Amino acid sequence: MKVKHMKRLLALLAAVMLLMPVTAAFAAVDGFTSTYSYNYDYWGEVRESPDPYRVSQVIYSKDMDPSLALKAPKSLFVQGEDLYVVDSGNNRIIQLTRIDGKFEFVRIIDHVTAEADDLAVAEERYNAASDVLAAATAASESVEAVLEAPAESIAAAGAEKTGADQVLQKVQALEALTENWDYLSEGTRQALAEMTAAANKAVDQALAGYDAVAAAAAGDAMTGVIRVATDADLRVKAIVEAMTPLTAETISTDGALEAAQKSKAAAERAAEAVEALPAELGFDAALAAMDASAGAAAEVQKAASALKTAVEADAEALEKALQAEEAGFPEADESGSEPEEITEAKARIRKARAAAAAIVEAAGSVQSAADSLVKASGENRDCFADMVNAPAGMAEKVGLLEAAAEKAFADDCKVFAAESKIHLYTQWSPESEAEDAQVVSRLSTPGDVSVDEEGNIYVADTYNNRVVKMTKGCELIMEFIKPADNNFDQNQAFLPNKIVVDTSGRCFVLAMNINKGLVKFEANGVFTGFIGANQVNYNLWDYIWKTYFMTKEQRSQQAAFVPTEYQNIYIDKDDFIYATNIAFSEYDLLWDGAKPIRRLNAVGSDILIKNDRYPPIGDLDWVEGSSDHGPSKLYDITVLDNDIYVAIDHTRGRLFGYDPQGIMLWAFGTSGVPSEGAFNSAVSIEHIGSDLIVLDDLDCSITVFTPTDYGEMIYEASRLYLDGKYDESAAKWEEVLRDNANYNLAFIGIGRSKMRAEEYEEAMELFKMAHDRGNYGRAFRYYRKEWVEKNIWWVVLIILVLVAYTIIRKIIRKVKWEVQAYEHNKVAK
Amino acid sequence: MSTIKSLSSAARKDHPRLRRYKETLLYAKYVLFHPFDGFWDLIHEKRGSLAAANTFLVLFLMTYVLKLMYTSFQFITAPIQYINIYERCASLLLPFLILCLSNWSLSTLFDGKGRFKDIYMAMCYALVPYVIIQLPLILISNILAFDEGAFYYVLISFSEIWCLFLAFVGLMQVHDYGPGKTLIFIIATIFGALVIIFLLLVFFSLLSDAFGYFASLYREIVFRLS
Numbered sequence A: 001m002k003v004k005h006m007k008r009l010l011a012l013l014a015a016v017m018l019l020m021p022v023t024a025a026f027a028a029v030d031g032f033t034s035t036y037s038y039n040y041d042y043w044g045e046v047r048e049s050p051d052p053y054r055v056s057q058v059i060y061s062k063d064m065d066p067s068l069a070l071k072a073p074k075s076l077f078v079q080g081e082d083l084y085v086v087d088s089g090n091n092r093i094i095q096l097t098r099i100d101g102k103f104e105f106v107r108i109i110d111h112v113t114a115e116a117d118d119l120a121v122a123e124e125r126y127n128a129a130s131d132v133l134a135a136a137t138a139a140s141e142s143v144e145a146v147l148e149a150p151a152e153s154i155a156a157a158g159a160e161k162t163g164a165d166q167v168l169q170k171v172q173a174l175e176a177l178t179e180n181w182d183y184l185s186e187g188t189r190q191a192l193a194e195m196t197a198a199a200n201k202a203v204d205q206a207l208a209g210y211d212a213v214a215a216a217a218a219g220d221a222m223t224g225v226i227r228v229a230t231d232a233d234l235r236v237k238a239i240v241e242a243m244t245p246l247t248a249e250t251i252s253t254d255g256a257l258e259a260a261q262k263s264k265a266a267a268e269r270a271a272e273a274v275e276a277l278p279a280e281l282g283f284d285a286a287l288a289a290m291d292a293s294a295g296a297a298a299e300v301q302k303a304a305s306a307l308k309t310a311v312e313a314d315a316e317a318l319e320k321a322l323q324a325e326e327a328g329f330p331e332a333d334e335s336g337s338e339p340e341e342i343t344e345a346k347a348r349i350r351k352a353r354a355a356a357a358a359i360v361e362a363a364g365s366v367q368s369a370a371d372s373l374v375k376a377s378g379e380n381r382d383c384f385a386d387m388v389n390a391p392a393g394m395a396e397k398v399g400l401l402e403a404a405a406e407k408a409f410a411d412d413c414k415v416f417a418a419e420s421k422i423h424l425y426t427q428w429s430p431e432s433e434a435e436d437a438q439v440v441s442r443l444s445t446p447g448d449v450s451v452d453e454e455g456n457i458y459v460a461d462t463y464n465n466r467v468v469k470m471t472k473g474c475e476l477i478m479e480f481i482k483p484a485d486n487n488f489d490q491n492q493a494f495l496p497n498k499i500v501v502d503t504s505g506r507c508f509v510l511a512m513n514i515n516k517g518l519v520k521f522e523a524n525g526v527f528t529g530f531i532g533a534n535q536v537n538y539n540l541w542d543y544i545w546k547t548y549f550m551t552k553e554q555r556s557q558q559a560a561f562v563p564t565e566y567q568n569i570y571i572d573k574d575d576f577i578y579a580t581n582i583a584f585s586e587y588d589l590l591w592d593g594a595k596p597i598r599r600l601n602a603v604g605s606d607i608l609i610k611n612d613r614y615p616p617i618g619d620l621d622w623v624e625g626s627s628d629h630g631p632s633k634l635y636d637i638t639v640l641d642n643d644i645y646v647a648i649d650h651t652r653g654r655l656f657g658y659d660p661q662g663i664m665l666w667a668f669g670t671s672g673v674p675s676e677g678a679f680n681s682a683v684s685i686e687h688i689g690s691d692l693i694v695l696d697d698l699d700c701s702i703t704v705f706t707p708t709d710y711g712e713m714i715y716e717a718s719r720l721y722l723d724g725k726y727d728e729s730a731a732k733w734e735e736v737l738r739d740n741a742n743y744n745l746a747f748i749g750i751g752r753s754k755m756r757a758e759e760y761e762e763a764m765e766l767f768k769m770a771h772d773r774g775n776y777g778r779a780f781r782y783y784r785k786e787w788v789e790k791n792i793w794w795v796v797l798i799i800l801v802l803v804a805y806t807i808i809r810k811i812i813r814k815v816k817w818e819v820q821a822y823e824h825n826k827v828a829k
Numbered sequence B: 001m002s003t004i005k006s007l008s009s010a011a012r013k014d015h016p017r018l019r020r021y022k023e024t025l026l027y028a029k030y031v032l033f034h035p036f037d038g039f040w041d042l043i044h045e046k047r048g049s050l051a052a053a054n055t056f057l058v059l060f061l062m063t064y065v066l067k068l069m070y071t072s073f074q075f076i077t078a079p080i081q082y083i084n085i086y087e088r089c090a091s092l093l094l095p096f097l098i099l100c101l102s103n104w105s106l107s108t109l110f111d112g113k114g115r116f117k118d119i120y121m122a123m124c125y126a127l128v129p130y131v132i133i134q135l136p137l138i139l140i141s142n143i144l145a146f147d148e149g150a151f152y153y154v155l156i157s158f159s160e161i162w163c164l165f166l167a168f169v170g171l172m173q174v175h176d177y178g179p180g181k182t183l184i185f186i187i188a189t190i191f192g193a194l195v196i197i198f199l200l201l202v203f204f205s206l207l208s209d210a211f212g213y214f215a216s217l218y219r220e221i222v223f224r225l226s
Helices: A002-027 A117-179 A186-218 A220-246 A256-275 A284-327 A340-409 A413-427 A430-435 A540-548 A552-557 A709-722 A726-739 A744-756 A760-770 A773-828 B002-014 B016-033 B035-044 B050-070 B085-109 B116-126 B128-141 B146-175 B179-225
Strands: A037-040 A046-048 A053-060 A075-079 A082-087 A092-099 A102-109 A111-113 A439-442 A446-451 A457-461 A466-470 A476-481 A496-501 A507-511 A518-521 A527-531 A568-571 A577-580 A597-600 A634-639 A645-649 A654-658 A664-668 A682-688 A691-696 A701-707
Touching: A002 B085, A002 B116, A053 A102, A075 A446, A075 A682, A075 A691, A082 A102, A082 A446, A092 A446, A117 A186, A117 A220, A117 A256, A117 A284, A117 A340, A186 A220, A186 A284, A186 A340, A220 A256, A220 A340, A256 A340, A284 A340, A457 A496, A466 A496, A466 A507, A496 A568, A507 A568, A568 A634, A577 A634, A645 A682, A664 A709, A701 A709, A709 A726, A709 A744, A726 A744, A744 A760, A744 A773, A760 A773, A773 B146, B016 B035, B016 B050, B016 B128, B016 B146, B035 B116, B035 B146, B050 B085, B050 B116, B050 B128, B085 B116, B085 B179, B116 B128, B116 B146, B128 B146, B146 B179
Parallel strands: A446 A496, A634 A682
Antiparallel strands: A037 A046, A037 A664, A053 A701, A075 A082, A082 A092, A092 A102, A111 A439, A446 A457, A457 A466, A466 A476, A496 A507, A507 A518, A518 A527, A568 A577, A577 A597, A634 A645, A645 A654, A654 A664, A682 A691, A691 A701
């Protein structure tokens, strides 16, 4: 028995084993069918599809003007209708433009000129520096005024005092004159007395005023002001000193940055110092004294003028009396002899006249002294006001200086411009000068180009170790050079290979041999770090092997676990950077470890949406066994305006379009076959609208693809869906399905529309076709709910029937058992 | 009704083999819930039968196929259009048999009490939870929505864990080993299975080479003669 079973088992085993190859032969999936356009279905199988794109123009280098023939072109860039081809091997960039669907040659960009805008920048910098210098000079003056004001004020007070003294002296002199003069009227005498009193008072007041001013000038408040001003003076003088060479005609800007920074710092500190000025200086006493003194002076003036008038009146009266007396004299006879009394009288009259004139003169000088006293008093007031107001003036001027410095050095841009100008001059070789005086440097193996909205051109000028920004007319604006930052390995050359520029002018550079991510420059050229470093790629097994099973020598010979560089970058309209990566281990791809396409946000994290069964990696079928086998190497990527992104595969010359959800829309293209739409070595892709432009660096050709009706329909349908026009979108998808019955997105699109129309069963059917579990589940829930609502009576009925059946069965059994028991008992009896 | 009754009563009376078959089938219930006693008695008290074991294996394969075909697509990623039932069944059956064989080969050398038949039987009885849980689950999966999948997956995992546990206890009882030794032997069994597969591959490739040799010889002769 046992042996028999064993035999049977073995026979079964043998049968199954023989069956295996047979079934395997049936199950064998036929190989990769070579199609130009295709899609991958849910199972990762290739499904032929209609062509989404057709070739509309091919520009072969060999057909072009010999002077335009490309040599190792590296990259394409599109701005508006302009296409820039980076003709790296010829150290130039060729600009084409599309007119009526055909690309026409525009110009060659191969050099940078220094004139115009460079000078404009230099001029701007010069003007800014001049402004700073002027402001600094003004500030310096105001600071000096502050410093001198106390001394001046004291001098003015002294002058007033002297003036008062002089008035007094003059009055005393007048008094002395009038003492023995009999003609003085009572009024005049009184005026003279008043005048004397006023003069005395003025002298007293002037003395008091002087003391008050001297005290104020030497007081604590003023000392503080002086200290601040001395400090500010030093700084402002330093600024003047630093800025003077910057504004000189001969630009010796080695220390430009340093000077500018120093100036800025000095201006700031001066402003800070000035802010420390005492708000209230407390000069009330001095002002009151000065008011009193000025009042006294005014009185003196008034008194002096009154005195003068009085004296003059007296003199006039005297003159009249004298004339009357003279008129009474007899005519002189021929002999000329006069009577003695007449001669005496005449002499007396003369004397009286002279005395009167002297008195009038003295009164006049009193008045003029009084006038000058008033003037001195006024000056004293002014000087004091100057002293009081000078700190405020200084504060204002220093504030202006700071503002000017802030403006001039707000971004270090201008200073950098100055620096790049130096750089320019060092690049200036005699040959280029002889050839074209304007050319200051030529491009050297440019790797990439980018053009902003305003037409400024950014070139990754690889072997000049710079990214150069120039105007439309190739005039240098600035350069992004190797950052002098410790984060950047200073032993390594800066070899920018790819660049993108965001809408605010920030520049992201993919540099050769830099594996820390993209080098990020602010718009003013300042290096602000790396973003989006590629993760280190290794698996556990490698790690264990390397760590525990290799000798030190072996380890050192192996490449370290370092992050890899990106292959290419693209920036979309929302400033997200798309990066592609071709260095990965093949089998990381399918499990989404390699992430050959990334979408980097501002901090460099990958935020690419992947809602399909397979991540966006290009081909899923790697065509094992053919010459171009292996995973897709996505050399470049471009993002259309509708957020659909298209990557180009270098391995097999194919283009892959993905929608924003990461679902493959289509794939097409081929390599090897020398025909339109086939590539030898596709390296770059760009788009104008929905047209795609592909650059091949071996064929040196540029191929332009235009969407076919089918391709347009797909775009249109997804656009309508994004706009929320679900039913119109569904109608479009129906059209797509007519062309390609295997199009999952179409099923999903129509399914969604059906679900919105509450046709759940149809929606389920469609979602099932597209293998969209989430949506199917949603539709199914609704369907189930509807079904239960509709069939609830049947369900209840069936349950009731089942319950009833079991109860009845139990009863029947019980009755049977009772009958049997009864029978049994009967028999037993 | 009466005919069925008469048939079954006839089976009870007149066909002892049929009756035993039924009993051994129903014995699975005891094994499921009392694995230690159950497996011991299954082998040593002859409470199981090879026929019942074969039935369970077939049911297991059937469940598997039905699962592939009728589970709601929300819960299973089986490419229906590419499925080859024979291939799928073979890919389950062959490893199963090879593992049994490998276990038998090894345990025989290390004083395992079980014969091949015992091992096979225990393993087949251990597959029962798979059938009794996953068969209804096929129906249930069709009334569940995608986001209620947790329920489904928990039950699936539960059935699989139960099966593995039964297989473990089964081997323990069949060979009269301790748990540690059983574990070691399970690992050894897997390596043994790999060796067997390797030998089979070598055998088949040699066989095909030999066939190829004769085929080319034949072609050569035909070519020369013609």
